[in-house]
Amino acid sequence: MKYDYDYLIVGSGFGGSVSALRLTEKGYTVGVMEMGRRWTPENMPKTNWNIANFLWMPFVGLRGFLSMRFFKHVVIMHGNAVGGGSIGYAQTLLVPPDSVWADGSWAGLDEWQKVMPGHYATAKRMLGVARNPILGNADLMLQKMAVAAGVGDTFYPTDVGVFFGKEGDRPGTTYADPFFGGAGPDRKSCIGCGSCMVGCRHDAKNTLDKNYLYLAEKNGAKVHAETKVLDVRPVNGKADGSDGYEVTVTPTFGPPSDKRTYLARNIIFSASSLGTQELLFRLKQGGSLPNISDDLGNRVRTNSESLLSVRYPGAGIDMSKGIGIGSGIYVDEHTHIEAVRYPAGSDMMSSLFTVLTDGKPGWSRPISWLGAMFKLLIANPVKGLRSLLPFGFAEQTVIFLCMQTVDGHINMRYKRPWYWPFREKLVTEGDPIPTFIPSANEFARKGALATGGIAQSSMSEIFMNVPMTAHCMGGCAMADTAERGVIDSQNRVFNYKNMMVVDGSMLGANLGVNPSLTITALAERAMSFIPQAQKAAT
Known part of the structure; x- marks a missing residue:
């Protein structure tokens, strides 16, 4: 059988972009299906009043990068773009307290407190984490309030994925790639305009299309922007996916009848917690992947925000x-x-x-x-x-x-x-x-x-x-059995071969901080279990 890709990845957020880079480095062919648009400094909205280019509601013609989903229990905001939520997030990259690894469904699956620091270090290096040196009036006001409330000693500048340049240089100065020895794109230092969540138009924010995904594409990964996955089913009658998967897609903004099918040896779902849950529910209940664990959709967390x-x-x-x-x-x-x-x-x-x-x-x-x-x-x-x-x-x-x-x-x-x-849709219970x-x-x-x-x-x-x-997590949690989760300790989907989930849906506990760094670190860990391509073929 002739495969289009060794690995087909659904989604280009933190899990998908990390996976794409590490798999290309290991010699695999990689395709990435991304429902959202590709954004550049030239087409970013200048303000969030430009709702056509800020909000994501394709059914009413809004093709931005921020989606707001309204449920009975919660309003969830998440990203749709090449680069996933990194395009419109506030790039706060914090390590959660150690206690999270002893909670939830992933407790005891690994020696987390020994294993994770190395993956966090890699994630920080790749995402260009730096301590924020620009304390604006809002930050100083928060500090003043903290002092008044008696917790002034807890005030801290955030660790963020932003390029600030060299001390003493003019903000907005252009630098040759400062992160990857010339392999990455040129960058400009932050000017402190506050536009991070409307989209950085100044090449200072370390979005995934400037690090993981950028390098993955240089290595040969093919990103299919504005492409929606309709169906995923095992090929050759092998119900467990041991011979790979047939993936049917359609243009996000095109006619539904305009479909194309790809064959992939392996598939990785990285469509965000909401996106992956919704797609897997549709595939499970529609009969394409009926053996997905019945634990799907359980224990979705929100950081209690x-x-x-x-x-x-x-x-x-x-x-x-x-x-x-x-x-x-x-x-x-x-x-x-x-x-x-x-x-x-x-x-x-x-x-x-x-x-x-x-x-x-x-x-x-x-x-x-x-x-x-x-x-x-x-x-x-x-x-x-x-x-x-x-x-x-x-x-x-x-x-x-x-x-x-x-x-x-x-x-x-x-x-x-x-x-x-x-029609059927995601609802909360x-x-x-x-x-x-x-x-x-x-x-x-x-x-x-x-x-x-x-x-x-x-x-x-x-x-x-x-x-x-803005921090929906879980729903395809990591666990020791299919009765308690959807994936195992190496992100492999229970009851299927050659299938993984690598995104926010894998999280097994409430982090209490922005989950982006943890998703990145866990994606690095997941990819560490995959052998080099030549080893896989022998």
Whole structure:
């Protein structure tokens, strides 16, 4: 049989890009199917008001890179692009606490605390991790709030995947490849414009298309952008995939009838936690891969997140300068808060926030919001009203990304919901996720009082009783058996040969920090188990 690729990878995010590079280095032919677009500094949106090039909703003509998925339990934000979530993330690359390896389904599968430091070191080198030297007003404001709350000693500048250049050089200076001995692209040093999450137009952000994926393509990997995978099924009647897989794809934005089929010896699912779960559910329930573990979709985690903010209308302080997430603090042993910013003019996210509201989660919380709104407008009508308008939001606001290591999860299922009987789709089940973190709310309230700002909550928490997260994890967890997970300790899918899952869906515990570095490190580990191509053939 003539195969198109030794390995076909679905998705080009952190798991897919790492896999593509390491497999090409081992002598394999690699194809990468990516549903999203390829982005360059020339076609990046200048602000998030350019929703056609910022948001991803192809069915209504939006072809950006940020997808927002609304579920009963949570609103999930994730990326769709060549380079996956790296195109629009805030490039915070942190190592989680050691305790995560003793939790969840992967506990005991390896000597994690001995094995992982080496893979983290490789991931940091490849992603160009550096300590943020640009502390903008938002970071300094977070530090001031932390001091007022009695946790000033926990303040830290973030470790991020950004190229800052040489000390003393002018920001925006062009350098020959500073990371890979000339094998990578030229880069420019960060100018601190705050545009990280709208897409870096200045060649400073270390996105995957400038490291792992860039090098993989130089080695011969073929990236098929704007290509959606429709079907994956074993060939030659070998139900376990021992002879490889037939993969049917279609253009993301083209006619559904325009299909093509590829033959691959091996397949790797790296379509993000949501994307991989959705595809595997469809393949399992549609009969193409019926033996996928019934544990699929279980224990999906969200870092137990909450989005808050403090806004300073009329203060004349520009909070938009710096990098996407430039600093963080720890409110307590479980609660971690990072200062987030958008560039000047990117005020669309203002629609997500309203006055800080406590109260009991559920139907009564909008009533608590009415009370909070009344107090705000009575106490300071002009400033309060300005805090609710979109204009100037990015320059006036410190957004708080609040995360907890406290474990909690939901389950994903693929079925026809009562409100959309036309086709099956991903839905959530399980106990509700807490819709606000009391200690984070209290910090925002004290911080706003100490600095003259107005604290704000997320709209979705108040009116939908669901939190928002950019860190969806799990659903195809690593475990010791198919009854407890979808993949084994080497990322191989139970009940199939030549099939792996390498992305955020493999995570077996709540990390409490941005998962990108951990996904990268675990992908490095997964690829370390694959032999050189010549050895595989003998």
